[in-house]
Amino acid sequence: METKTPFIEIIDEIKKAGGDTYRMCFQCGTCDAVCPWNNVRNFSIRRLIREAAFGLTEIESDDVWLCTTCGKCHEHCPRAVDQIKLGISLRRLASSYDIFAASASAVKAARGSLVAEGNPLDEDRAKRAEWTEGLSVNPYTEDTEILFFGCCYLSYDPRMRSVAAATAKILNKAGISYGILGTSESCCGESIRKTGAEDVYKGLAKENIKTFVDNGVKKIVVSSPHCYESFKNEYSEFMVNFEVVHMSQLLLDLIKEGRIEITREYAKTVTYHDPCYLGRHNEIFDEPREILGRIPGLELNEMAASRKNSLCCGGGGGRVWMETEKGERFSDLRLEQARDTGAAVLVTACPYCISMFEDSRVTLELESDIEIKDITEVLQEVIEV
Numbered sequence: 001m002e003t004k005t006p007f008i009e010i011i012d013e014i015k016k017a018g019g020d021t022y023r024m025c026f027q028c029g030t031c032d033a034v035c036p037w038n039n040v041r042n043f044s045i046r047r048l049i050r051e052a053a054f055g056l057t058e059i060e061s062d063d064v065w066l067c068t069t070c071g072k073c074h075e076h077c078p079r080a081v082d083q084i085k086l087g088i089s090l091r092r093l094a095s096s097y098d099i100f101a102a103s104a105s106a107v108k109a110a111r112g113s114l115v116a117e118g119n120p121l122d123e124d125r126a127k128r129a130e131w132t133e134g135l136s137v138n139p140y141t142e143d144t145e146i147l148f149f150g151c152c153y154l155s156y157d158p159r160m161r162s163v164a165a166a167t168a169k170i171l172n173k174a175g176i177s178y179g180i181l182g183t184s185e186s187c188c189g190e191s192i193r194k195t196g197a198e199d200v201y202k203g204l205a206k207e208n209i210k211t212f213v214d215n216g217v218k219k220i221v222v223s224s225p226h227c228y229e230s231f232k233n234e235y236s237e238f239m240v241n242f243e244v245v246h247m248s249q250l251l252l253d254l255i256k257e258g259r260i261e262i263t264r265e266y267a268k269t270v271t272y273h274d275p276c277y278l279g280r281h282n283e284i285f286d287e288p289r290e291i292l293g294r295i296p297g298l299e300l301n302e303m304a305a306s307r308k309n310s311l312c313c314g315g316g317g318g319r320v321w322m323e324t325e326k327g328e329r330f331s332d333l334r335l336e337q338a339r340d341t342g343a344a345v346l347v348t349a350c351p352y353c354i355s356m357f358e359d360s361r362v363t364l365e366l367e368s369d370i371e372i373k374d375i376t377e378v379l380q381e382v383i384e385v
Ligand code: SF4
Pocket: 024, 025, 026, 027, 028, 029, 030, 031, 032, 046, 049, 076, 077, 078, 079, 080, 081, 083
């Protein structure tokens, strides 16, 4: 069934949802030329923008849910159109009618879990700090210098718990004053906001901000670029301003200060994948590379699509929870690009990227060809922890 929603009403709704950025578009099509979807199927953000301008959006369409918010179109748009904002406004509209394309139905479960338990993974809030067992990680107190906010994936996902453990061991070795807020932490809300669930996002953000303020938090270190984006760029809408640092930035500082000493070789060829929300959205390109460059024996081979041109893993914008057909997964393409460099290890710095790449590694049967590592896991292997 195809619904053409009423023109004026839908235009008003899109404006109300902050999506009237379509006014700037002059339909040049540059966005479609750079959008990663057009490597795997037809998708036109330009057309979505055009339809929105006339109130002709088909809110049942799968297209409303495709954008991964990778930011590549915005990077190249000559009119600085905010395509992501427009896309979110369409999702808000679809959600307000409780309309989800089949591929996006998992978003509803993620929303429910976030409201009930503060994480999108259907896990108990009470178990949020279980990953610390046996690791000497202290609760955050007012005397602690840094809050380590590990994110939902590092807290619950079995693969990502090894990243959390590597991080704790490195921070302990460096003698950092850090702690966690455990069961008082909630998801940062970045991705659910991109699915159009503004109320769910606001609830999570307010809970976290209250927890941070009540506990006297000033400096937050995050492993996920999605938490980084939220805390640094989005929570400021609530008139708060925490110092936010990505783990790759902190680790590089610790190496430079001599608080982390690299004592072993890593005799492997690696390539580095720039996560969209660390690189394109927040321009943190150099720190992870500088860490890798300081490891003896490690050979870094860059992929052609790197830094601002990095290929999205496919997990942003809530897509990490949605179904993506075989043959349409960006992470499959990215693994092939990584292999083309001759790398034995694909290193990155984002839990979504790692989840997407690990899935592709299994479905493409590449388990014996390439490893996927977070940068903390590589570092853990070359220092005495
Ligand atoms: S690149 Fe910008 S101006 Fe050109 S079609 Fe896309 S949104 Fe419109």
